[in-house]
Amino acid sequence: MSAEDHYLDALEALDNGNKEEALIQAYKVVKLDPEHADAWQVISDSHLNPNGQADNLIEASKSLSAVKKIVNLDPSRIDMWVRGGRLLADELGLMIDALEWWQEVRHHAPGEVTPLIEQATIMADLGLYEEGRERIETILNENMDVATSQYGRVHQLLGLFNSAIQQDQNQYFKPWEKRHPGWLAIESKMRKPPVSETFIFMLVTVPILFGVVVLSNMLAGEGFTAFCLTSIVIFVAVIAGMRFTKNMFRSINRPAFNLLRAMNFESSTGYSVISEEIKTSVLYMYILQRKPIAWQERMLLIVEEDTALPKNWKLELPDFESHLDDLGYIEDGDEQSPFWENSEAAEPLEEE
Missing domain, CATH: 1.25.40.10 (Tetratricopeptide repeat domain)
Structure with missing residues (x-):
């Protein structure tokens, strides 16, 4: 065939x-x-x-x-x-x-x-x-x-x-720095999973909405105008609650985001920077279980090898302008002499 x-x-x-x-x-x-x-x-x-x-x-x-x-x-x-x-x-x-x-x-x-x-x-x-x-x-x-x-x-x-x-x-949390204050924040929150954004929203916004509904009849009265006014207040309360919830979510769960960054650093470099105590914590396992299977298996291999981060290690990023050479924007640096200084310049024409 x-x-x-x-x-x-x-x-x-x-x-x-x-x-x-x-x-x-x-x-x-x-x-x-x-x-x-x-x-x-x-x-x-x-x-x-x-x-x-x-x-x-x-x-x-x-x-x-x-x-x-x-x-x-x-x-x-x-x-x-x-x-x-x-x-x-x-x-x-x-x-x-x-x-x-x-x-x-x-x-x-x-x-x-x-x-x-x-x-x-x-x-x-x-x-x-x-x-x-x-x-x-x-x-x-x-x-x-x-x-x-x-x-x-x-x-x-x-x-x-x-x-x-x-x-x-x-x-900014830098996982490659052993004494960064972010590690202390992770250790203080590693025994609990992160707080969900929905829970924060319900905890903050629902009591306010309940109060608006209860007080609407007392303050706004009844009728179409009161209904519109109450609806606007509820809408504003929900929007404000969503924004406040996002800020609270990032602030409360900052140790979880820091740990996620440290785990991403380990998976990217192959070096182990997370302590054994953190790796066995509830927060670490919570994040690990929500990663793809291939990511989990590779992370477990990194944990088993336990390769320490070399001293004076620096993060090397690719040259983000390397493609400009292909486009002709980066010159070789060899200066070309003007055509009139070329040794092979054309000879003057002779009159017949």
Whole structure:
């Protein structure tokens, strides 16, 4: 059978939900034709669970390997670049590698907004607010085309970065600093799970709404005007309660967010910075159980290896302007002499 025959069999098996047979046929295709990008996509699809179900570490890694083959063969496959970035950051927790992955996308698709948004999101998770704002400002400064579905995310990230930068930078939790005050806050709250935003909203807003309803008949009376006035007061109370709840949620659960950042740091670097006491706490297990299965399995491997953070360690970010060289914006630095100083200048014409 030819490679195309095996490929058609792989597609049919995948459509029927038989992933094992699809993998067998797809691997036969790439053995006969290693540059068959569509067969590599079948391999990537077959290693992922349908309907958005979580994948284990082995399956996610194999799917990522197939994605790398696809983008090497066809760098214009933005859908595969997106899949690879999501697997790296969300499923495997390799955020630093994901930053480099999205930067590589900019080499092949410099006009795409998605790489910049994803880089900014990762930097927000790592607490790199200034660098993240630069990614969002690049979108605005270059007047890039932003899809309607991405406008909200861009403005949300920009607001987050602006508010964070205005605060004292010493308050930013840095997991790689052993004596950072954020560790003490984590230890003080590690025996309890984080408080849900819904619970805070109910605790704060419901008593106010109950009081408005009870007092509305006494103060506003009855009738259509009183009904409209009461409705407006309830609406304002709900909006104010939602804003107050968000601020309270971030303030109360700041130790949980700090611990999440520390866990993201460990998963990204492979170094262990969280103490054994915190790793066995209720808060740590609460966060770990809500991560993807592949992320959990990889984190457990990091915990078992327990590799200490090297001294004088520094976070190295990719060169976010590396794609400009491909566009011709970065010169080599070799100055060219004017044409009139060229030794091979044309000789003057002689009159006949």
